[in-house]
């Protein structure tokens with residue numbers, strides 16, 4: 005029975021028996037209900053109630069009976085492929101896990117409302133309202149404070165919604181991440197199902213690096229080492245076997261060896277499920293958030309203190325009689341001025357201070373950062389990159405080195421055998437060659453039989469012929485599939501070929517790069533080996549020639565090595581098959597002896613497996629190079645293969661091998677030499693996970709920012725050490741994914757490039773918004789202070805005007821957040837990690853812009869510009885203030901253009917719809933507000949000339965901030 009040997013029921017054993025303990029009640033029930041199959045397994049499990057109960061049962065005798073019971077049930081199950089059975093098994097629950105409890109919307113709202121700048125504004129608005137109640141000094145409509153509060157509240161809600169949505173999206177991502185396809189055995193057939201669809205009673209093969217998908221009990225185990233840290237918290241690796249510790253917990257990881265488990269409980273009924281149910285999501289610190297929060301809060305305090313100083317100065321002046329009416333007499337004369345008049349002035353002054361605070365406090369900062377981040381992660385998801393830790397986005401923009409595995413990232417992971425040497429014959433997949441791969445008849449019969457025997461048994465993959473389909477379905481790793489597919493070409497009938505009983509397998513050891521299997525063939529036994537060609541060849545004493553003779557390898561060894569070299573230089577992964585025959589009873593007995601490669605093997609074949617470079621990789625690597633990001637290949641594969649692939653994808657520009665090294669060479673260098681050499685190495689081949697860890701650390705010590713990719717369970721240390729860790733979504737193990745910041749869902753290097761681009765653009769977007777918002781704040785405060793101190797006026801007196809600024813605030817955030825990535829971002833070196841978010845250049849831009857705005861507005865205040873013939877009379881003051889305000893708005897709008905534009909070409913702005921829309925709407929709102937609605941003051945209309953002047957002032961401001969920089973750059977170059 006094929007399924008039988010596959011899952012290895014012969015080794016099936018659940019627990020030991022203790023004679024001295026009584027049979028528990030429910031076990032008796034279990035045994036009694038177990039008539040035929042169908043009821044058997046299901047009810048049994050129900051009675052047993054998951055691993056915990058099984059464990060308890062394990063302590064009792066009679067459990068030996070359980071094992072044989074299960075065994076016979078399962079055997080019967082192989083014959084009965086009932087949907088009924090599946091349905092009943094499904095009744096035990098689905099394998100979906102409750103995620104960590106997410107925070108509710110209200111908790112996000114509560115958190116968002118505690119943002120100090122928002123509080124400042126709300127307090128200011130309330131105070132303004134109270135002042136209004138007190139006196140009639142503020143004649144503006146009542147809706148002003150309401151609007152300010154509403155807008156601020158809206159900001160808080162937007163922030164809470166964004167964070168809430170992000171947390172929900174993150175939960176969805178985590179669920180998707182767990183949803184990996186898995187091979188299981190159900191009803192005797194091998195199926196590929198999602199982890200979520202596993203049911204109680206499924207048999208799940210476990211291999212190196214995979215995550216245990218549900219709670220269960222071992223049926224077969226071979227040097228199985230498990231990491232249960234996630235569940236028990238202990239760092240100790242546990243050795244699982246059938247006798248002492250056959251229980252597996254969902255969520256633990258297979259570190260080594262192979263095994264097969266029977267699922268006993270799923271989803272919420274598992275240990276892991278219970279644990280998750282009681283856990284709360286932890287808040288992750290978002291990138292830039294800390295800095296921006298600090299910035300916004302300190303800016304707010306500064307604004308408040310400046311506004312207070314301005315108020316105090318104004319009040320002092322007033323009470324000392326320095327403030328004059330338009331006719332030149334002091335406004336305040338002690339004894340003459342009524343209390344009402346004085347209060348009115350005080351209230352106006354205070355409300356001016358409050359207005360300044362409302363404009364200048366940068367509430368929008370943290371909202372903008374959040375929107376940017378949410379938007380970027382969404383776009384990245386669409387580009388197949390799933391961000392797990394947001395803080396990585398901040399570092400990714402600064403990455404200088406990307407350490408990249410070869411197989412599956414740079415290459416397509418679509419493997420096929422294209423070159424074979426066997427029995428002195430070389431067969432290649434070249435059309436012009438008579439020794440074609442398809443021409444299998446050239447192989448001598450005995451050799452072919454041995455090869456087929458080796459391929460069929462010595463694999464953890466399988467070939468399944470489904471009814472009605474001619475092409476068989478292949479399971480296993482890509483390498484295994486390629487070899488199995490070649491076996492099919494040789495005429496291997498997988499199920500038939502696997503007839504021999506297998507005394508023991510030797511699981512493939514990725515570090516030693518070989519694995520094997522022993523098979524009993526009547527009185528003789530064969531041990532088949534398979535592994536990296538060099539390793540296997542070194543242990544071969546013989547080879548099979550073209551006439552089925554076993555010949556000493558000595559003279560041939562050099563030639564075979566030449567063939568391996570030739571294959572490797574062609575970029576092929578090179579594997580070898582070998583075997584050894586044993587007399588009856590002479591098989592090694594201890595595990596240690598078994599797993600050691602004997603030194604007198606018979607070489608059967610050398611296999612060259614092609615795995616070509618993914619299309620687009622070369623281009624992406626070139627773009628990384630131009631962006632100052634160096635791509636380094638770190639691979640476990642042969643140095644020659646690595647070199648060929650590196651040449652193919654453009655990591656090695658010329659074929660000189662000065663910057664290529666093996667892991668061992670790198671390891672053996674002195675610390676000093678290693679530091680000198682590390683930045684120059686392009687390819688590190690034959691590198692173990694510890695070598696790549698060393699590589700990452702050495703680069704980091706030199707001050708580089710390193711991103712590393714990871715697949716296997718052994719890559720986790722490297723991933724943790726790297727500044728940004730990238731796990732592969734398809735080829736990656738659960739352990740690698742859990743320890744990564746970003747998951748590359750399609751395993752494609754092109755996606756890595758996209759991630760870099762997105763993160764760089766995120767950084768510049770945030771930089772730009774911060775610059776814009778600070779310019780608004782500082783300009784407003786500066787104008788207020790200057791006007792009060794030099795002109796003794798209330799320039800931005802009307803709170804209504806300030807309301808508009810709040811709109812600019814939000815609009816500005818939108819305008820700068822929703823931007824497409826720009827190609828030019830990859831033409832610049834990475835952002836230095838030591839640079840502050842606001843660079844010196846930005847500070848100077850800010851100062852220049854503020855000086856420009858202040859002097860412009862002061863200049864606009866002069867009577868000649870306003871064409872006032874008789875000094876300030878009637879509405880003149882109001883016209884002047886509206887005019888100034890209008891000019892300020894246009895300066896800011898153009899400033900936003902300038903900031904958005906940065907060093908980009910104007911053409912790109914025209915493609916940025918969001919930006920154009922927001923900018924246009926700001927201008928339109930401004931026109932409507934002033935001219936049509938006249939909400940600021942019905943009497944105040946600016947007229948064409950003043951509008952033109954305002955716009956011109958704004959337009960000039962672009963050049964004003966730009967010009968000094970152009971000059972600076974001109975002289976520097």
Ligand SMILES: Nc1ncnc2c1ncn2[C@@H]1O[C@H](COP(=O)(O)OP(=O)(O)OP(=O)(O)O)[C@@H](O)[C@H]1O
Pocket residue numbers: 408409410411481483484512514517534535536537577578579580638639640641642
């Ligand atoms: N299943 C296998 N059977 C036989 N040989 C294998 C198998 N897997 C790997 N090898 C051998 O080990 C070599 C290295 O493979 P390995 O998977 O360790 O590195 P890689 O995947 O090519 O590199 P990377 O570290 O970039 O992923 C292969 O060229 C092959 O000779």
Ligand SMILES: [Ca+2]
Pocket residue numbers: 411640715
């Ligand atoms: Ca690998």
